[in-house]
Amino acid sequence: MTPISNSGIININARSCAIGFAPSATYAYDSSAKTVTVTDTSTLPSGDDITIIHIRVTDAFGNVALGSISAAEGNDAVDVSGLDPIDGMSVNVMFVTDNRLTADGSVYNVATTSPASGNIRYVNVVAC
Numbered sequence: 001m002t003p004i005s006n007s008g009i010i011n012i013n014a015r016s017c018a019i020g021f022a023p024s025a026t027y028a029y030d031s032s033a034k035t036v037t038v039t040d041t042s043t044l045p046s047g048d049d050i051t052i053i054h055i056r057v058t059d060a061f062g063n064v065a066l067g068s069i070s071a072a073e074g075n076d077a078v079d080v081s082g083l084d085p086i087d088g089m090s091v092n093v094m095f096v097t098d099n100r101l102t103a104d105g106s107v108y109n110v111a112t113t114s115p116a117s118g119n120i121r122y123v124n125v126v127a128c
Contacts (some may be wrong), residue, residue: 020045025026
């Protein structure tokens with residue numbers, strides 16, 4: 001009996017167009033200015049660039065503030081004055097590149113148990 005060969009799928013992601021794509025961003029909550037500033041710190045593969053980074057900040061009551069970044073290493077100070085930070089806020093970002101690579105990242109409980117600033121950890125990268 002011959003075992004199933006997995007040679008065709010070993011390191012399959014290493015051959016995808018996502019090589020060199022390391023989506024990342026930082027956030028900083030300013031309670032005085034009532035803003036959450038998100039800054040792109042991604043690494044992109046050669047020949048690719050950021051098309052847009054969508055930013056969505058949500059409080060525990062479902063209120064939403066939106067923002068976006070349209071250039072690599074750019075940032076956006078999202079106005080969160082309409083949100084209630086008392087039970088924390090979530091910051092979600094969606095990275096989209098010119099070559100259609102996408103990734104999602106998030107941090108939760110900003111203004112409560114999470115630090116006021118730090119890194120947004122990406123959770124999912126979708127290759128083309």
